[in-house]
Amino acid sequence: MKPxxxxxxxxxxxxxxxHLTTRYKGWFLFFVLFPIIFSAVPILxxxxxxxxxxxxxxxxxxxxxxSNYVVYMVVGSSLWVFAISSMWxxxxxxxxxxxxxxxxxxxxxxxxxFLILLxxxxxxxxxxxxxxxxxxxxxSWIFGALGDLLSLRLAYSIGLLVLGIIPMYGLxxxxxxxxxxxxxxxxxxxxxxxxxxxxxxxxxxxxxxxxWVRILSILFPLTIVNNDVRAILLSTGFIFSxxxxxLLLVLYMFIYPLIGFRVYEKVMISLKKGEGVGGx
Amino acid sequence: xxxxxxxxxTRYPLNFIGGFIQVFFLILMFLYSMLPFSAGSEGIPGSESxxxxxxxxxxxxxxxxxxxxxxxxxxxxxxxxxxxxxxxxQWLILLARGLRSYLIDLPLVLWLLLVVYLVTGYxxxxxxxxxxxxxxxxxxxLTGLGYAYAGAVLALKRTANLFTNMFQFILLIFxxxxxxxxxxxxxxxxxxxxxxxxxxxxxxxxxxxxxxxxLINANIRLIGFNLKPLYFELLIVHLMALILxxxxxxxxxxxxxxxxxxxxxxxx
Numbered sequence: 001m002k003p004x005x006x007x008x009x010x011x012x013x014x015x016x017x018x019h020l021t022t023r024y025k026g027w028f029l030f031f032v033l034f035p036i037i038f039s040a041v042p043i044l045x046x047x048x049x050x051x052x053x054x055x056x057x058x059x060x061x062x063x064x065x066x067s068n069y070v071v072y073m074v075v076g077s078s079l080w081v082f083a084i085s086s087m088w089x090x091x092x093x094x095x096x097x098x099x100x101x102x103x104x105x106x107x108x109x110x111x112x113x114f115l116i117l118l119x120x121x122x123x124x125x126x127x128x129x130x131x132x133x134x135x136x137x138x139x140s141w142i143f144g145a146l147g148d149l150l151s152l153r154l155a156y157s158i159g160l161l162v163l164g165i166i167p168m169y170g171l172x173x174x175x176x177x178x179x180x181x182x183x184x185x186x187x188x189x190x191x192x193x194x195x196x197x198x199x200x201x202x203x204x205x206x207x208x209x210x211x212w213v214r215i216l217s218i219l220f221p222l223t224i225v226n227n228d229v230r231a232i233l234l235s236t237g238f239i240f241s242x243x244x245x246x247l248l249l250v251l252y253m254f255i256y257p258l259i260g261f262r263v264y265e266k267v268m269i270s271l272k273k274g275e276g277v278g279g280x
Numbered sequence: 281x282x283x284x285x286x287x288x289x290t291r292y293p294l295n296f297i298g299g300f301i302q303v304f305f306l307i308l309m310f311l312y313s314m315l316p317f318s319a320g321s322e323g324i325p326g327s328e329s330x331x332x333x334x335x336x337x338x339x340x341x342x343x344x345x346x347x348x349x350x351x352x353x354x355x356x357x358x359x360x361x362x363x364x365x366x367x368x369x370q371w372l373i374l375l376a377r378g379l380r381s382y383l384i385d386l387p388l389v390l391w392l393l394l395v396v397y398l399v400t401g402y403x404x405x406x407x408x409x410x411x412x413x414x415x416x417x418x419x420x421x422l423t424g425l426g427y428a429y430a431g432a433v434l435a436l437k438r439t440a441n442l443f444t445n446m447f448q449f450i451l452l453i454f455x456x457x458x459x460x461x462x463x464x465x466x467x468x469x470x471x472x473x474x475x476x477x478x479x480x481x482x483x484x485x486x487x488x489x490x491x492x493x494x495l496i497n498a499n500i501r502l503i504g505f506n507l508k509p510l511y512f513e514l515l516i517v518h519l520m521a522l523i524l525x526x527x528x529x530x531x532x533x534x535x536x537x538x539x540x541x542x543x544x545x546x547x548x
Binding site: 026030033034040048056060061069188191194205208210272 | 292294295297298299302304305306308309310312313314315316317318319326329330407438439442443445449452453456458459460462463465503546
Protein backbone atom coordinates (compact mmCIF):
# COMPACT_ATOMS: atom_id res chain seq x y z
CA MET A 1 0.00 0.00 0.00
CA LYS A 2 1.21 3.50 -0.82
CA PRO A 3 2.44 5.56 2.14
CA UNK A 4 -0.25 8.17 1.47
CA UNK A 5 -2.98 5.54 1.73
CA UNK A 6 -1.43 4.19 4.92
CA UNK A 7 -1.55 7.64 6.47
CA UNK A 8 -5.20 7.95 5.39
CA UNK A 9 -6.05 4.70 7.17
CA UNK A 10 -4.30 5.83 10.34
CA UNK A 11 -6.03 9.22 10.16
CA UNK A 12 -9.44 7.57 9.87
CA UNK A 13 -8.75 5.22 12.79
CA UNK A 14 -7.40 8.06 14.92
CA UNK A 15 -10.33 10.33 14.09
CA UNK A 16 -12.87 7.68 15.07
CA UNK A 17 -11.09 6.83 18.32
CA UNK A 18 -10.57 10.49 19.16
CA HIS A 19 -14.32 11.10 18.82
CA LEU A 20 -15.02 8.17 21.16
CA THR A 21 -12.40 9.25 23.70
CA THR A 22 -13.59 12.84 23.83
CA ARG A 23 -17.24 11.76 23.95
CA TYR A 24 -16.59 9.76 27.09
CA LYS A 25 -14.06 11.95 28.89
CA GLY A 26 -15.03 10.44 32.21
CA TRP A 27 -13.52 7.08 31.29
CA PHE A 28 -10.25 8.77 30.33
CA LEU A 29 -10.16 10.42 33.75
CA PHE A 30 -11.08 7.16 35.45
CA PHE A 31 -7.93 5.47 34.16
CA VAL A 32 -5.91 8.43 35.46
CA LEU A 33 -7.50 8.42 38.92
CA PHE A 34 -7.95 4.68 39.45
CA PRO A 35 -4.22 3.81 39.87
CA ILE A 36 -3.89 6.64 42.39
CA ILE A 37 -6.86 5.45 44.45
CA PHE A 38 -5.71 1.84 44.18
CA SER A 39 -2.17 2.70 45.32
CA ALA A 40 -3.61 4.55 48.34
CA VAL A 41 -4.68 1.20 49.82
CA PRO A 42 -1.19 -0.33 50.33
CA ILE A 43 0.22 3.10 51.27
CA LEU A 44 -2.33 3.54 54.04
CA UNK A 45 -2.15 -0.15 54.95
CA UNK A 46 1.63 0.11 55.24
CA UNK A 47 1.43 3.16 57.49
CA UNK A 48 -1.04 1.35 59.73
CA UNK A 49 1.13 -1.79 59.88
CA UNK A 50 4.30 0.14 60.71
CA UNK A 51 2.62 2.56 63.11
CA UNK A 52 3.39 5.86 61.47
CA UNK A 53 4.76 7.20 58.15
CA UNK A 54 8.39 7.50 59.32
CA UNK A 55 8.48 3.94 60.70
CA UNK A 56 6.83 2.79 57.50
CA UNK A 57 9.63 4.41 55.50
CA UNK A 58 12.32 2.84 57.68
CA UNK A 59 10.82 -0.63 57.51
CA UNK A 60 10.26 -0.35 53.77
CA UNK A 61 13.87 0.65 53.25
CA UNK A 62 15.07 -2.53 54.99
CA UNK A 63 13.12 -4.70 52.57
CA UNK A 64 13.43 -2.82 49.31
CA UNK A 65 16.38 -0.46 49.52
CA UNK A 66 14.25 2.66 49.34
CA SER A 67 12.27 4.56 51.93
CA ASN A 68 10.11 6.19 49.27
CA TYR A 69 7.22 3.74 49.40
CA VAL A 70 4.82 6.33 47.97
CA VAL A 71 6.54 6.63 44.58
CA TYR A 72 7.15 2.87 44.70
CA MET A 73 3.42 2.14 45.00
CA VAL A 74 2.26 4.86 42.59
CA VAL A 75 4.69 3.66 39.89
CA GLY A 76 3.61 0.03 40.38
CA SER A 77 -0.08 0.81 40.33
CA SER A 78 0.19 3.16 37.33
CA LEU A 79 2.18 0.66 35.28
CA TRP A 80 -0.32 -2.07 36.13
CA VAL A 81 -3.24 0.03 34.87
CA PHE A 82 -1.13 0.95 31.81
CA ALA A 83 -0.58 -2.77 31.19
CA ILE A 84 -4.28 -3.53 31.61
CA SER A 85 -5.56 -0.79 29.33
CA SER A 86 -2.87 -1.43 26.71
CA MET A 87 -3.34 -5.17 26.66
CA TRP A 88 -7.09 -5.28 26.81
CA UNK A 89 -7.70 -2.22 24.67
CA UNK A 90 -6.93 -4.12 21.51
CA UNK A 91 -8.79 -7.28 22.48
CA UNK A 92 -11.87 -5.45 23.65
CA UNK A 93 -11.88 -3.35 20.47
CA UNK A 94 -11.96 -6.56 18.42
CA UNK A 95 -14.78 -7.89 20.59
CA UNK A 96 -16.77 -4.68 20.24
CA UNK A 97 -16.42 -4.82 16.47
CA UNK A 98 -17.65 -8.41 16.58
CA UNK A 99 -20.67 -7.49 18.68
CA UNK A 100 -21.62 -4.40 16.69
CA UNK A 101 -21.24 -6.40 13.47
CA UNK A 102 -18.54 -4.19 11.96
CA UNK A 103 -15.59 -6.59 12.17
CA UNK A 104 -16.57 -8.39 9.01
CA UNK A 105 -17.05 -5.06 7.20
CA UNK A 106 -13.63 -3.92 8.26
CA UNK A 107 -12.02 -7.12 7.07
CA UNK A 108 -13.83 -6.82 3.73
CA UNK A 109 -12.57 -3.31 2.97
CA UNK A 110 -9.79 -2.89 0.39
CA UNK A 111 -7.58 -1.70 3.23
CA UNK A 112 -5.04 -4.08 4.70
CA UNK A 113 -6.72 -5.07 8.00
CA PHE A 114 -3.32 -5.16 9.64
CA LEU A 115 -3.08 -1.38 9.16
CA ILE A 116 -6.41 -0.85 10.92
CA LEU A 117 -5.25 -3.02 13.81
CA LEU A 118 -1.93 -1.20 13.93
CA UNK A 119 -3.72 2.15 13.94
CA UNK A 120 -5.88 0.97 16.84
CA UNK A 121 -2.81 -0.23 18.75
CA UNK A 122 -0.94 3.04 18.22
CA UNK A 123 -3.90 5.18 19.31
CA UNK A 124 -4.45 2.97 22.35
CA UNK A 125 -0.75 3.28 23.18
CA UNK A 126 -0.81 7.08 22.96
CA UNK A 127 -3.87 7.39 25.19
CA UNK A 128 -2.54 4.85 27.70
CA UNK A 129 0.81 6.65 27.84
CA UNK A 130 -0.91 9.98 28.44
CA UNK A 131 -3.00 8.44 31.21
CA UNK A 132 0.11 6.85 32.73
CA UNK A 133 1.98 10.16 32.76
CA UNK A 134 -0.96 12.00 34.32
CA UNK A 135 -1.45 9.26 36.93
CA UNK A 136 2.23 9.35 37.91
CA UNK A 137 2.37 13.14 38.11
CA UNK A 138 -0.95 13.64 39.84
CA UNK A 139 -0.48 10.68 42.17
CA SER A 140 2.97 11.80 43.26
CA TRP A 141 1.71 15.35 43.77
CA ILE A 142 -1.21 14.19 45.96
CA PHE A 143 1.12 12.16 48.16
CA GLY A 144 3.72 14.94 48.30
CA ALA A 145 6.35 13.04 46.33
CA LEU A 146 6.39 14.96 43.06
CA GLY A 147 9.94 16.20 43.61
CA ASP A 148 11.14 12.61 44.01
CA LEU A 149 9.56 11.60 40.72
CA LEU A 150 10.73 14.51 38.57
CA SER A 151 14.40 13.81 38.12
CA LEU A 152 16.76 13.00 35.27
CA ARG A 153 16.32 9.34 36.15
CA LEU A 154 12.74 9.57 34.95
CA ALA A 155 14.04 10.13 31.42
CA TYR A 156 16.11 6.91 31.61
CA SER A 157 13.17 4.95 32.90
CA ILE A 158 11.06 6.16 29.97
CA GLY A 159 13.56 4.40 27.70
CA LEU A 160 12.88 1.15 29.54
CA LEU A 161 9.16 1.64 29.16
CA VAL A 162 9.57 2.05 25.41
CA LEU A 163 11.42 -1.30 25.27
CA GLY A 164 8.64 -2.99 27.19
CA ILE A 165 5.82 -1.64 25.05
CA ILE A 166 6.50 -3.67 21.90
CA PRO A 167 6.45 -7.12 23.55
CA MET A 168 3.42 -6.04 25.54
CA TYR A 169 1.47 -5.21 22.41
CA GLY A 170 2.57 -8.50 20.93
CA LEU A 171 1.00 -10.15 23.94
CA UNK A 172 -2.10 -8.03 23.46
CA UNK A 173 -2.56 -9.45 19.95
CA UNK A 174 -2.51 -12.98 21.37
CA UNK A 175 -5.00 -11.98 24.06
CA UNK A 176 -7.15 -10.31 21.43
CA UNK A 177 -7.32 -13.59 19.55
CA UNK A 178 -8.21 -15.36 22.79
CA UNK A 179 -11.00 -12.89 23.50
CA UNK A 180 -12.72 -13.21 20.12
CA UNK A 181 -12.31 -17.00 20.30
CA UNK A 182 -13.70 -17.48 23.80
CA UNK A 183 -16.25 -14.69 23.39
CA UNK A 184 -17.44 -14.54 27.00
CA UNK A 185 -14.05 -13.41 28.18
CA UNK A 186 -15.04 -11.09 31.03
CA UNK A 187 -14.02 -13.45 33.78
CA UNK A 188 -10.78 -14.46 32.01
CA UNK A 189 -9.89 -10.77 31.73
CA UNK A 190 -10.63 -10.24 35.41
CA UNK A 191 -8.48 -13.20 36.44
CA UNK A 192 -5.58 -12.24 34.22
CA UNK A 193 -5.68 -8.63 35.44
CA UNK A 194 -5.31 -9.72 39.05
CA UNK A 195 -2.74 -12.35 38.14
CA UNK A 196 -0.75 -9.70 36.29
CA UNK A 197 -0.86 -7.37 39.27
CA UNK A 198 0.35 -10.15 41.55
CA UNK A 199 3.14 -11.34 39.23
CA UNK A 200 4.32 -7.81 38.43
CA UNK A 201 4.87 -7.12 42.12
CA UNK A 202 3.14 -3.79 41.80
CA UNK A 203 3.20 -3.19 45.57
CA UNK A 204 6.16 -5.26 46.76
CA UNK A 205 9.59 -6.44 45.63
CA UNK A 206 9.73 -9.65 43.58
CA UNK A 207 12.15 -11.09 46.13
CA UNK A 208 9.17 -11.73 48.38
CA UNK A 209 7.72 -14.20 45.88
CA UNK A 210 8.70 -17.90 45.83
CA UNK A 211 11.40 -18.79 43.27
CA TRP A 212 9.14 -20.54 40.76
CA VAL A 213 6.64 -17.66 40.85
CA ARG A 214 9.47 -15.19 40.18
CA ILE A 215 10.43 -17.16 37.05
CA LEU A 216 6.83 -16.93 35.82
CA SER A 217 6.64 -13.23 36.59
CA ILE A 218 9.84 -12.44 34.68
CA LEU A 219 8.30 -13.96 31.56
CA PHE A 220 5.93 -11.00 31.54
CA PRO A 221 7.67 -7.95 30.00
CA LEU A 222 6.09 -5.34 32.23
CA THR A 223 7.38 -7.11 35.34
CA ILE A 224 10.87 -6.22 34.20
CA VAL A 225 9.81 -2.68 33.24
CA ASN A 226 8.04 -2.13 36.58
CA ASN A 227 10.95 -3.45 38.61
CA ASP A 228 13.63 -1.64 36.65
CA VAL A 229 11.81 1.71 36.44
CA ARG A 230 11.68 1.61 40.24
CA ALA A 231 15.31 0.51 40.34
CA ILE A 232 16.33 3.55 38.27
CA LEU A 233 14.08 6.06 40.06
CA LEU A 234 14.54 4.80 43.60
CA SER A 235 17.88 2.92 43.50
CA THR A 236 16.35 -0.45 44.34
CA GLY A 237 17.65 -3.65 42.71
CA PHE A 238 17.34 -4.73 39.09
CA ILE A 239 16.02 -8.18 38.20
CA PHE A 240 19.50 -9.36 37.12
CA SER A 241 21.38 -6.21 36.09
CA UNK A 242 20.44 -3.28 33.85
CA UNK A 243 22.25 -4.63 30.74
CA UNK A 244 20.85 -8.16 31.29
CA UNK A 245 17.32 -6.86 31.84
CA UNK A 246 17.50 -4.69 28.73
CA LEU A 247 18.75 -7.68 26.73
CA LEU A 248 15.82 -9.74 27.99
CA LEU A 249 13.38 -7.02 26.94
CA VAL A 250 15.00 -6.80 23.50
CA LEU A 251 14.58 -10.58 23.18
CA TYR A 252 10.92 -10.25 24.16
CA MET A 253 10.54 -7.52 21.50
CA PHE A 254 11.05 -10.23 18.90
CA ILE A 255 9.40 -13.20 20.57
CA TYR A 256 6.09 -11.77 21.80
CA PRO A 257 4.99 -9.94 18.63
CA LEU A 258 5.73 -13.14 16.65
CA ILE A 259 3.70 -15.26 19.06
CA GLY A 260 0.95 -12.68 19.25
CA PHE A 261 0.58 -12.32 15.51
CA ARG A 262 0.68 -16.09 15.02
CA VAL A 263 -2.05 -16.69 17.60
CA TYR A 264 -4.21 -13.91 16.19
CA GLU A 265 -3.77 -15.18 12.62
CA LYS A 266 -4.58 -18.76 13.63
CA VAL A 267 -7.73 -17.68 15.45
CA MET A 268 -8.94 -15.58 12.52
CA ILE A 269 -8.34 -18.45 10.06
CA SER A 270 -10.18 -20.87 12.33
CA LEU A 271 -13.10 -18.45 12.70
CA LYS A 272 -13.29 -17.80 8.97
CA LYS A 273 -13.40 -21.56 8.34
CA GLY A 274 -15.98 -22.15 11.04
CA GLU A 275 -18.74 -19.90 12.35
CA GLY A 276 -17.38 -16.71 10.77
CA VAL A 277 -15.71 -13.74 12.43
CA GLY A 278 -19.02 -12.00 13.03
CA GLY A 279 -20.47 -14.63 15.35
CA UNK A 280 -20.49 -13.61 19.00
CA UNK B 281 -36.72 -13.23 40.31
CA UNK B 282 -33.98 -14.87 42.37
CA UNK B 283 -34.53 -18.04 40.33
CA UNK B 284 -34.03 -16.06 37.09
CA UNK B 285 -30.88 -14.43 38.45
CA UNK B 286 -29.46 -17.80 39.47
CA UNK B 287 -30.26 -19.21 36.04
CA UNK B 288 -28.15 -16.46 34.48
CA UNK B 289 -25.40 -17.21 36.98
CA THR B 290 -25.37 -20.95 36.25
CA ARG B 291 -25.30 -20.21 32.52
CA TYR B 292 -21.91 -18.57 33.02
CA PRO B 293 -20.20 -20.69 35.69
CA LEU B 294 -16.78 -19.39 34.66
CA ASN B 295 -17.77 -15.94 35.95
CA PHE B 296 -18.57 -17.41 39.36
CA ILE B 297 -15.37 -19.45 39.57
CA GLY B 298 -13.39 -16.52 38.22
CA GLY B 299 -14.52 -14.46 41.19
CA PHE B 300 -12.75 -16.82 43.59
CA ILE B 301 -9.51 -16.63 41.64
CA GLN B 302 -9.69 -12.84 41.39
CA VAL B 303 -10.29 -12.52 45.14
CA PHE B 304 -7.36 -14.86 45.78
CA PHE B 305 -4.89 -12.75 43.82
CA LEU B 306 -6.31 -9.43 45.02
CA ILE B 307 -5.95 -10.41 48.68
CA LEU B 308 -2.49 -11.86 48.01
CA MET B 309 -1.43 -8.54 46.47
CA PHE B 310 -2.50 -6.59 49.53
CA LEU B 311 -1.10 -9.11 52.00
CA TYR B 312 2.27 -9.13 50.26
CA SER B 313 2.20 -5.32 50.16
CA MET B 314 2.09 -5.32 53.96
CA LEU B 315 5.22 -7.46 54.35
CA PRO B 316 7.84 -4.73 53.65
CA PHE B 317 6.25 -2.62 56.39
CA SER B 318 6.30 -5.32 59.02
CA ALA B 319 10.06 -5.57 59.65
CA GLY B 320 10.67 -7.12 63.02
CA SER B 321 7.02 -8.01 63.57
CA GLU B 322 5.54 -11.45 63.93
CA GLY B 323 3.15 -12.41 61.20
CA ILE B 324 1.54 -9.58 59.26
CA PRO B 325 0.23 -6.90 61.63
CA GLY B 326 -2.93 -5.28 60.33
CA SER B 327 -4.29 -8.55 58.90
CA GLU B 328 -7.36 -8.12 61.10
CA SER B 329 -8.28 -4.89 59.31
CA UNK B 330 -8.05 -6.63 55.96
CA UNK B 331 -9.89 -9.70 57.24
CA UNK B 332 -12.92 -8.02 58.80
CA UNK B 333 -13.21 -4.90 56.67
CA UNK B 334 -12.63 -6.09 53.12
CA UNK B 335 -15.87 -8.08 52.98
CA UNK B 336 -17.73 -4.78 53.12
CA UNK B 337 -16.21 -3.91 49.77
CA UNK B 338 -18.08 -6.84 48.22
CA UNK B 339 -21.37 -5.94 49.86
CA UNK B 340 -21.09 -2.24 49.03
CA UNK B 341 -20.30 -3.19 45.42
CA UNK B 342 -23.40 -5.41 45.44
CA UNK B 343 -25.55 -2.52 46.65
CA UNK B 344 -24.17 -0.19 44.00
CA UNK B 345 -24.06 -2.60 41.08
CA UNK B 346 -26.61 -5.37 41.64
CA UNK B 347 -29.29 -3.11 43.11
CA UNK B 348 -28.36 0.37 41.94
CA UNK B 349 -26.93 0.00 38.46
CA UNK B 350 -29.15 -2.97 37.56
CA UNK B 351 -31.86 -0.44 36.68
CA UNK B 352 -29.59 0.81 33.92
CA UNK B 353 -29.03 -2.72 32.61
CA UNK B 354 -32.79 -3.09 32.31
CA UNK B 355 -33.00 0.27 30.52
CA UNK B 356 -30.28 -0.66 28.03
CA UNK B 357 -31.74 -4.09 27.32
CA UNK B 358 -35.15 -2.46 26.86
CA UNK B 359 -36.92 -4.47 29.55
CA UNK B 360 -37.37 -1.81 32.25
CA UNK B 361 -40.62 -0.48 30.82
CA UNK B 362 -41.93 -4.03 30.35
CA UNK B 363 -41.13 -4.81 33.98
CA UNK B 364 -43.08 -1.75 35.05
CA UNK B 365 -46.06 -2.92 33.06
CA UNK B 366 -46.20 -6.21 34.97
CA UNK B 367 -48.33 -6.52 38.12
CA UNK B 368 -45.14 -7.25 40.15
CA UNK B 369 -43.99 -4.84 42.79
CA GLN B 370 -40.88 -3.23 41.29
CA TRP B 371 -39.07 -2.78 44.57
CA LEU B 372 -39.23 -6.55 45.05
CA ILE B 373 -37.30 -7.02 41.82
CA LEU B 374 -34.46 -4.83 43.07
CA LEU B 375 -34.55 -6.54 46.43
CA ALA B 376 -34.34 -9.94 44.73
CA ARG B 377 -31.25 -8.82 42.83
CA GLY B 378 -29.66 -7.59 46.03
CA LEU B 379 -30.43 -10.81 47.87
CA ARG B 380 -29.07 -12.86 45.00
CA SER B 381 -25.79 -10.90 45.08
CA TYR B 382 -25.44 -11.18 48.83
CA LEU B 383 -26.03 -14.95 48.62
CA ILE B 384 -23.52 -15.35 45.80
CA ASP B 385 -20.94 -13.26 47.62
CA LEU B 386 -21.26 -15.28 50.82
CA PRO B 387 -18.98 -18.10 49.55
CA LEU B 388 -16.60 -15.43 48.22
CA VAL B 389 -16.44 -13.83 51.65
CA LEU B 390 -15.79 -17.19 53.31
CA TRP B 391 -13.11 -17.83 50.70
CA LEU B 392 -11.56 -14.45 51.54
CA LEU B 393 -11.40 -15.38 55.23
CA LEU B 394 -9.79 -18.69 54.32
CA VAL B 395 -7.17 -17.07 52.06
CA VAL B 396 -6.17 -14.55 54.75
CA TYR B 397 -5.93 -17.35 57.31
CA LEU B 398 -3.88 -19.62 55.02
CA VAL B 399 -1.41 -16.84 54.14
CA THR B 400 -1.10 -15.10 57.51
CA GLY B 401 -2.18 -17.73 60.01
CA TYR B 402 -4.43 -15.09 61.51
CA UNK B 403 -8.03 -15.71 62.38
CA UNK B 404 -9.86 -14.18 65.28
CA UNK B 405 -13.58 -13.85 65.83
CA UNK B 406 -14.12 -12.45 69.31
CA UNK B 407 -17.93 -12.15 69.05
CA UNK B 408 -19.09 -14.03 65.95
CA UNK B 409 -22.83 -14.04 66.72
CA UNK B 410 -22.96 -10.33 67.48
CA UNK B 411 -20.79 -9.75 64.43
CA UNK B 412 -23.23 -11.64 62.20
CA UNK B 413 -26.09 -9.59 63.67
CA UNK B 414 -24.26 -6.33 62.86
CA UNK B 415 -23.47 -7.62 59.39
CA UNK B 416 -27.16 -8.37 58.74
CA UNK B 417 -28.13 -4.88 59.96
CA UNK B 418 -25.43 -3.41 57.73
CA UNK B 419 -26.75 -5.34 54.73
CA UNK B 420 -30.23 -3.92 55.39
CA UNK B 421 -28.75 -0.43 55.48
CA LEU B 422 -26.71 -1.10 52.33
CA THR B 423 -29.84 -2.33 50.55
CA GLY B 424 -31.38 1.07 51.29
CA LEU B 425 -28.28 2.68 49.82
CA GLY B 426 -28.76 0.50 46.75
CA TYR B 427 -32.32 1.77 46.29
CA ALA B 428 -31.20 5.38 46.62
CA TYR B 429 -28.46 4.72 44.12
CA ALA B 430 -30.93 3.08 41.71
CA GLY B 431 -32.83 6.36 41.74
CA ALA B 432 -29.65 8.31 41.10
CA VAL B 433 -28.73 6.00 38.20
CA LEU B 434 -31.92 7.01 36.39
CA ALA B 435 -30.59 10.57 36.40
CA LEU B 436 -26.93 9.67 35.71
CA LYS B 437 -27.77 7.62 32.60
CA ARG B 438 -24.57 6.97 30.56
CA THR B 439 -22.26 8.15 33.30
CA ALA B 440 -23.74 5.66 35.79
CA ASN B 441 -21.17 2.90 35.17
CA LEU B 442 -18.26 5.29 35.42
CA PHE B 443 -19.64 6.95 38.51
CA THR B 444 -20.28 3.60 40.18
CA ASN B 445 -16.72 2.49 39.51
CA MET B 446 -15.30 5.63 41.06
CA PHE B 447 -17.78 5.72 43.92
CA GLN B 448 -17.06 2.20 45.14
CA PHE B 449 -13.31 2.85 45.27
CA ILE B 450 -13.77 6.21 46.98
CA LEU B 451 -15.90 4.47 49.59
CA LEU B 452 -13.17 1.83 49.92
CA ILE B 453 -10.75 4.58 51.01
CA PHE B 454 -13.06 6.79 53.07
CA UNK B 455 -14.70 3.87 54.87
CA UNK B 456 -11.29 2.21 55.48
CA UNK B 457 -12.42 -1.19 54.33
CA UNK B 458 -8.93 -2.61 53.83
CA UNK B 459 -7.01 -0.82 56.56
CA UNK B 460 -7.63 0.66 60.00
CA UNK B 461 -9.08 4.17 60.31
CA UNK B 462 -5.96 5.32 62.15
CA UNK B 463 -4.10 5.17 58.82
CA UNK B 464 -6.23 7.93 57.35
CA UNK B 465 -5.13 11.56 57.49
CA UNK B 466 -7.29 13.72 59.78
CA UNK B 467 -8.87 15.60 56.90
CA UNK B 468 -10.13 12.36 55.32
CA UNK B 469 -11.16 10.96 58.69
CA UNK B 470 -13.45 13.96 59.19
CA UNK B 471 -15.28 12.99 56.00
CA UNK B 472 -15.26 9.30 56.97
CA UNK B 473 -17.17 10.15 60.14
CA UNK B 474 -19.98 11.58 58.04
CA UNK B 475 -20.47 8.36 56.04
CA UNK B 476 -22.78 5.77 57.70
CA UNK B 477 -20.92 2.85 56.09
CA UNK B 478 -17.81 3.81 58.10
CA UNK B 479 -19.64 2.97 61.33
CA UNK B 480 -20.80 -0.34 59.90
CA UNK B 481 -17.18 -1.25 59.07
CA UNK B 482 -15.74 0.09 62.32
CA UNK B 483 -18.29 -1.51 64.65
CA UNK B 484 -18.13 -4.87 62.87
CA UNK B 485 -14.33 -4.89 62.97
CA UNK B 486 -14.35 -3.83 66.61
CA UNK B 487 -16.77 -6.61 67.56
CA UNK B 488 -14.90 -9.32 65.67
CA UNK B 489 -11.44 -8.35 66.93
CA UNK B 490 -12.50 -7.39 70.44
CA UNK B 491 -10.68 -4.04 70.02
CA UNK B 492 -12.11 -0.58 70.68
CA UNK B 493 -13.70 1.20 67.73
CA UNK B 494 -11.60 3.86 66.03
CA LEU B 495 -14.10 6.46 64.85
CA ILE B 496 -15.47 7.33 68.28
CA ASN B 497 -12.84 7.57 71.02
CA ALA B 498 -14.78 8.87 74.02
CA ASN B 499 -18.13 8.20 75.66
CA ILE B 500 -21.03 10.11 74.14
CA ARG B 501 -23.71 11.64 76.28
CA LEU B 502 -27.11 11.20 74.60
CA ILE B 503 -30.52 11.93 76.16
CA GLY B 504 -29.19 11.40 79.65
CA PHE B 505 -27.34 8.19 78.71
CA ASN B 506 -23.57 7.90 78.74
CA LEU B 507 -22.86 5.68 75.77
CA LYS B 508 -19.55 3.90 75.30
CA PRO B 509 -18.00 4.37 71.84
CA LEU B 510 -19.03 0.89 70.62
CA TYR B 511 -22.61 1.29 71.83
CA PHE B 512 -22.89 4.65 70.12
CA GLU B 513 -21.62 3.15 66.86
CA LEU B 514 -24.06 0.24 67.22
CA LEU B 515 -26.83 2.78 67.69
CA ILE B 516 -25.82 4.46 64.44
CA VAL B 517 -25.84 1.08 62.64
CA HIS B 518 -29.34 0.32 63.98
CA LEU B 519 -30.60 3.74 62.95
CA MET B 520 -29.10 3.36 59.47
CA ALA B 521 -30.78 -0.04 59.12
CA LEU B 522 -34.04 1.82 59.68
CA ILE B 523 -33.45 5.14 57.91
CA LEU B 524 -31.51 4.10 54.81
CA UNK B 525 -34.08 1.60 53.44
CA UNK B 526 -36.95 4.07 53.98
CA UNK B 527 -35.07 7.06 52.53
CA UNK B 528 -33.62 4.98 49.71
CA UNK B 529 -36.98 3.53 48.79
CA UNK B 530 -38.62 6.98 48.81
CA UNK B 531 -35.89 8.46 46.64
CA UNK B 532 -36.10 5.55 44.20
CA UNK B 533 -39.89 5.87 43.91
CA UNK B 534 -39.65 9.63 43.47
CA UNK B 535 -37.16 9.24 40.62
CA UNK B 536 -39.32 6.56 38.96
CA UNK B 537 -42.40 8.82 39.19
CA UNK B 538 -40.38 11.66 37.69
CA UNK B 539 -39.18 9.44 34.84
CA UNK B 540 -42.74 8.20 34.19
CA UNK B 541 -44.07 11.76 34.05
CA UNK B 542 -41.28 12.85 31.70
CA UNK B 543 -41.60 9.68 29.62
CA UNK B 544 -37.89 8.94 30.06
CA UNK B 545 -38.09 5.61 31.88
CA UNK B 546 -36.77 3.65 28.93
CA UNK B 547 -34.24 6.29 27.85
CA UNK B 548 -30.63 5.53 28.63
